[in-house]
Amino acid sequence: DIQMTQSPSSLSASVGDRVTITCRASQSISSYLNWYQQKPGKAPKLLIYAASSLQSGVPSRFSGSGSGTDFTLTISSLQPEDFATYYCQQSYSTPPTFGPGTKVDIK
Amino acid sequence: EVQLVETGGGLIQPGGSLRLSCAASGFTVSSNYMSWVRQAPGKGLEWVSVIYSGGSTYYADSVKGRFTISRDNSKNTLYLQMNSLRAEDTAVYYCARGAVTDYYYYYMDVWGKGTTVTVSS
Numbered sequence: 001d002i003q004m005t006q007s008p009s010s011l012s013a014s015v016g017d018r019v020t021i022t023c024r025a026s027q028s029i030s031s032y033l034n035w036y037q038q039k040p041g042k043a044p045k046l047l048i049y050a051a052s053s054l055q056s057g058v059p060s061r062f063s064g065s066g067s068g069t070d071f072t073l074t075i076s077s078l079q080p081e082d083f084a085t086y087y088c089q090q091s092y093s094t095p096p097t098f099g100p101g102t103k104v105d106i107k
Numbered sequence: 108e109v110q111l112v113e114t115g116g117g118l119i120q121p122g123g124s125l126r127l128s129c130a131a132s133g134f135t136v137s138s139n140y141m142s143w144v145r146q147a148p149g150k151g152l153e154w155v156s157v158i159y160s161g162g163s164t165y166y167a168d169s170v171k172g173r174f175t176i177s178r179d180n181s182k183n184t185l186y187l188q189m190n191s192l193r194a195e196d197t198a199v200y201y202c203a204r205g206a207v208t209d210y211y212y213y214y215m216d217v218w219g220k221g222t223t224v225t226v227s228s
Contacts, residue, residue: 034214036152043201043221044144044152049214087152091213094165096142098152 002026002090004099012107019075021102023088028068032092035064035073038101039084047086048073078104109133109217111202116222123192123226129185129202129219137180140205142215143187145198145224153198156187157205170196192226199223 003026013019023033031051036044046055048064051071061076075082083106088099115127127143143155156166156176164176175188185202200222203215 032212036215038152043218044203044215045218046214046216049206049216050208050210050212053208053212055216089152089215094157095167096154096157096213098154101151 001095002029002093002097004088004090004097006086006088006099006102008102009100010103010105012105013078014107015078015080017078017107019078019082019104021073021086021088021104023066023071023073023099025069025071025090025092029090029092031067032090033064033066033071034089034091035062036087036089037082037084038087044087075104109204111204111217111219113200113202113219113222116200116224118225118227119192120228121193121226124188124190125192125224127187127189127200127202127222127224129187131183131185131204134204134217135180136178136183136185140207140213141176141178141185142203142205143176143185144201144203144215144218145196146201146221147195147198150198155200158185189224192224194226197224197226 033051035048038044052064085101085103110132140159142157158176173191177186202219204217206216
């Protein structure tokens with residue numbers, strides 16, 4: 001199975017900050033990488049698919065980049081509604097594995 | 108409106124069985140790949156199972172041989188039959204619709220709100 005890691009595991013940031021979350025795969029996964037946002041008590045929400053494609057309806061302050069083993073999710077200007085946990089997930093092979101998550105909270 | 112609604116969760120004793128349902132609206136279950144993903148209390152997301160439009164099924168090693176994914180096209184509903192339940196199966200179970208691009212990039216674009224399964228004596 002492909003192992004996914006994320007860093008940091010948590011971060012504190014202020015509204016308006018630029019935030020970057022890193023995801024690393026244990027082997028090359030090309031661009032088969034998705035990002036999800038999850039708020040407490042809610043279902044995950046797709047943000048980015050295929051490493052850099054923005055899901056319809058997702059604000060443009062979210063962006064994704066990377067290929068191979070290293071990927072990033074960037075929030076260009078953090079908004080109050082962005083405080084949540086973010087997960088990466090590889091879809092290169094079955095089983096599709098998730099990273100452990102990065103919790104973004106208010107500084 | 109595209110929507111998924113899970114039902115069937117509850118409190119069950121170890122070794123027991125439970126069947127989860129996921130009713131879809133606004134799209135056809137059989138035309139998409141559909142997954143179950145779970146989240147244990149305070150933990151991250153764990154993929155459980157998938158059924159592709161052609162009917163192929165796959166399972167996480169942790170549930171293989173105990174869980175069965177299926178669908179009823181006439182009811183536009185996805186199921187997860189869970190047998191021989193263990194305490195470690197305690198989680199919120201989400202169903203999710205899968206989508207795929209022209210270049211076979213897979214992702215889960217619609218999620219239900221989840222149903223809670225608690226395995227405890």
